[in-house]
Amino acid sequence: MTGRKMKLHHDMGGDPAGPIIPDKPDDPIFAKPWHKRVLGLTVAGGAMGAWSIDTSRFWRESLPKTDYRSFTYYEKWLAALTNLFVAKGFVTREEIINGLPSGPKQPLHAAALGADRVLAMLAAGAKASRPEMAKPLFQEGQKVRTRWPDATKRQMPGHTRLPHYAADKIGKILFYHGHHVLPNSNAHFLGECPEPLYSVEFSNADLWPDGHAGDVVIVDCWQSYLEPMT
């Protein structure tokens, strides 16, 4: 597969895979103590406001395929977070190599998340919805065709939330959710570019050779992922 039909390693819907191993009722929320540190560092690092959740997702899916496939979940988060801190100039490669900061201990950065702000930050979240700037192009019930993931990207390599399995397929608009920040742009610091967001329903039989008739998959798609049916 080449060009616009390329499927990336994080985009795994429909891939052959082995059994799923459900957890047990008494399994801990975090399997290892370092898992929770990664979660806390990632959430606190994101709260600095130097990058969005779209950027974080892009950096996780941009890990080399061998790392993405061999790393456990929180290792992926940790690797992407480390790369982001370095790429954004907060930390140098030398500091990572040495395991030490190059200068003396610094006071808490103005943008850093203080412990006193944690509860309010988690409770507030960050809405992705934005005021409606134009009427949506598509109506509920209307049939649409999805584009190819690469055709929706704003740069290469780039971020998109259109899965490969739902590309170039005919679906039906189920809901319109208003305008939402466009990850394809926002991940790369190219602006929020809010667009109409829709839940689009696809028939299983249209997606998979042996899909169960009547079953459906619903994918949330921004307007620029969709083309009208003529």
Place this chain on the structure above:
Amino acid sequence: MPHDHHDEDAHSLLPSEPALRVKALETILVQKGLIDPAAVDAIIDRYEHHIGPQIGAGLIARAWSDPAFKAQLVNNTDGILSDLGFGGRQGEHIVVVENTPDCHNLVVCTLCSCYPWPVLGVPPAWYKSDAYRSRAVCEPRQVLAEFGVIIPPEQKIRVWDSTAEIRYLVLPMQPAQSRGLEESELALWVNRNAMIGTGLPQPPAKT
């Protein structure tokens, strides 16, 4: 070097043992004033001890007991969650999808691990696994069977792939045997998997 084939990536410069890797990064970030370790502790405390599936279970039990609340939960989800203090990070836009005798709902995130944190907590390992992300969209009936849930062929399955910031919470059907119970007892019937769609409500385990 742990990943010498990708030594352009900064993360590959960290120690190879994951626990040491985290410690190395946190040490640098704290020394540079970029991270307040007490903030990290506070975040962990929220998700380890306060925010979890018991919140979602309480909402479902109340919806089963009170039709007016159920209508609000389904039709004005973000408003009611905000009023109750259950909104927030990774649950800013929640959509409640209701199971019926004709339709069973199942939630996945094939591209990463999106999940309604404020009502269910952080996702379990299987939800984030390659196997679940790969298979839930293409063979949901086999996936459900591995969780012990058999869906009759005539009951339609709707799989919700969480590709945007919309988060999906399944409202399961109330089991007939639980009718008439108090809301607090009903909440014990609602397990986490029932709110993802990989489970059904069950009588609470005898203790």
